[in-house]
Amino acid sequence: MTEIRLRFPPSPTGYLHIGGARTALYNWLYARKMGGKLILRIEDTDSERSTEASTDGILDGLKWLGIDYDEGPYFQSHFAANHRAAAQRLLDSGHAYKCFCAKEELEVKRQAALAAKLPFVGYDRACRHLTPEQIAAKEDAGLPHVIRFKTPDRQGMLGYNDMVLGRIEVNYKEIDDFVIVRSDGSPLYLLCNVADDIRDRISHVVRGQDHMTNTLKQVLLYEALAAPLPIFAHIPLTLDNKKAKISKRSHGEVVAVQFYKEMGFLPWAFNNYLVLLGWSPGTDQEFFSRDELISAFSLERINKSSAIFNYTKGDAKFFTDPKAIAINEHYLRTMPIAELAPLVEEELRQAGIWDEAYADEKRSWFLEVITLIRDRFHTLKDFSTAGRAYFAEDYVIEEKPLKKNVAPYPELKNWLPLLADRLAALNPFTAERAEETARAMAEELSQKPGVLMNAMRAILTGQLAGPAMFDILLVIGQETVVRRLRQTERLFPAQ
Numbered sequence: 066m067t068e069i070r071l072r073f074p075p076s077p078t079g080y081l082h083i084g085g086a087r088t089a090l091y092n093w094l095y096a097r098k099m100g101g102k103l104i105l106r107i108e109d110t111d112s113e114r115s116t117e118a119s120t121d122g123i124l125d126g127l128k129w130l131g132i133d134y135d136e137g138p139y140f141q142s143h144f145a146a147n148h149r150a151a152a153q154r155l156l157d158s159g160h161a162y163k164c165f166c167a168k169e170e171l172e173v174k175r176q177a178a179l180a181a182k183l184p185f186v187g188y189d190r191a192c193r194h195l196t197p198e199q200i201a202a203k204e205d206a207g208l209p210h211v212i213r214f215k216t217p218d219r220q221g222m223l224g225y226n227d228m229v230l231g232r233i234e235v236n237y238k239e240i241d242d243f244v245i246v247r248s249d250g251s252p253l254y255l256l257c258n259v260a261d262d263i264r265d266r267i268s269h270v271v272r273g274q275d276h277m278t279n280t281l282k283q284v285l286l287y288e289a290l291a292a293p294l295p296i297f298a299h300i301p302l303t304l305d306n307k308k309a310k311i312s313k314r315s316h317g318e319v320v321a322v323q324f325y326k327e328m329g330f331l332p333w334a335f336n337n338y339l340v341l342l343g344w345s346p347g348t349d350q351e352f353f354s355r356d357e358l359i360s361a362f363s364l365e366r367i368n369k370s371s372a373i374f375n376y377t378k379g380d381a382k383f384f385t386d387p388k389a390i391a392i393n394e395h396y397l398r399t400m401p402i403a404e405l406a407p408l409v410e411e412e413l414r415q416a417g418i419w420d421e422a423y424a425d426e427k428r429s430w431f432l433e434v435i436t437l438i439r440d441r442f443h444t445l446k447d448f449s450t451a452g453r454a455y456f457a458e459d460y461v462i463e464e465k466p467l468k469k470n471v472a473p474y475p476e477l478k479n480w481l482p483l484l485a486d487r488l489a490a491l492n493p494f495t496a497e498r499a500e501e502t503a504r505a506m507a508e509e510l511s512q513k514p515g516v517l518m519n520a521m522r523a524i525l526t527g528q529l530a531g532p533a534m535f536d537i538l539l540v541i542g543q544e545t546v547v548r549r550l551r552q553t554e555r556l557f558p559a560q
């Protein structure tokens with residue numbers, strides 16, 4: 066059996082976006098499933114639009130996602146000689162020819178064909194039958210030329226079997242004698258891409274449906290270059306919820322993989338979201354471990370129709386597709402703490418609130434806090450923002466709890482320090498005794514216990530909601546609880 070070899074060949078002309086990452090993921094999954102190889106090729110032939118920064122961004126995004134490759138990165142620009150050799154082979158074998166028609170002349174003919182409503186508006190093949198003498202004469206006269214592919218003069222349909230879409234065909238008559246080398250001698254992308262896939266012995270080409278118009282022409286190139294045709298699988302485009310193409314220009318950062326890294330998504334959770342964007346397992350399983358996904362994945366189950374990135378710009382409730390958030394929450398709240406801890410550590414380090422003791426004498430405390438607070442969190446960022454009070458003193462007391470639970474009770478200014486004194490006296494400091502103390506004090510003050518508890522939550526964590534109040538007291542610890550309860554100026558800033 067021939068080796069299974071797939072490739073991910075991004076053009077480094079921008080950021081790694083959701084669609085590109087999904088293509089990379091599908092290729093990776095299939096290569097891993099089949100025990101094949103994944104090759105990374107940076108298609109940088111467009112030297113004006115390609116940038117190093119873009120290449121770095123793509124590599125960084127793949128690394129973050131955990132999409133590893135077995136060969137590469139190869140750079141398409143390093144293989145220019147190979148591309149030119151392929152063009153020369155086509156010329157030598159009579160599969161291509163030099164075309165000396167001037168651009169202006171072609172445009173005049175094209176307009177005339179359009180005006181006459183001809184069924185096929187392509188090159189009229191004027192140079193296809195030039196004799197060697199005519200060619201030599203034109204070359205001697207210094208006329209520039211492009212090289213065109215000589216589409217076979219056949220009846221019937223040209224086609225291939227797409228693993229996703231089934232049989233794809235077009236009538237030979239509709240295929241133009243397309244250009245493969247520009248007049249400056251540089252081969253076109255269409256040819257470079259095939260020459261590289263042949264050189265890299267690619268067995269499966271899995272890419273977006275936007276490349277389908279190229280594929281039929283490329284099928285002809287494989288045949289003419291006497292190379293075996295790879296298996297093609299074209300994956301659906303990713304559109305927004307108004308069926309428009311997604312792009313950074315119209316949707317912003319939210320379509321870039323980098324955004325999810327910065328927002329504190331878990332890389333695997335994001336892969337799990339991406340894979341469902343255009344593929345379904347055929348069961349109702351929604352969450353997959355790496356191994357489960359590799360074994361469940363198949364090219365045949367890729368959807369034929371477009372995938373929807375369900376994002377509404379300006380929606381304050383969902384900063385991205387709610388499904389992406391829900392999947393992330395699921396992993397954040399259920400993954401083994403031992404796997405989550407290093408990611409939280411990284412987040413706290415970046416936020417400048419990591420304490421080396423969390424890796425050492427405070428390890429079990431650290432793990433206990435993560436377990437306690439992760440239930441309401443959406444992304445890793447929450448550990449340094451909503452969860453900041455557990456790790457640092459410079460946490461923000463949010464507007465909502467201040468308005469709802471503090472402002473209506475100005476007396477809290479006196480009550481909380483009093484409660485602090487009573488909690489300071491507890492020995493041992495247990496959840497039950499702390500709770501009894503707070504309830505007894507509320508009763509003395511003829512207040513509902515909730516008045517004290519909610520205010521405690523506000524001043525101790527800055528949040529309106531969170532874990533059970535007395536669990537919070539225990540992890541924050543007696544000394545810190547007492548100190549914070551006395552900082553009532555944080556609730557009632559001097560007017």
Ligand code: GLU
Nearest residue numbers: 074075076108258272276
């Ligand atoms: N370089 C192309 C792109 O970034 C990929 C083409 C292909 O997969 O064959 O869209």
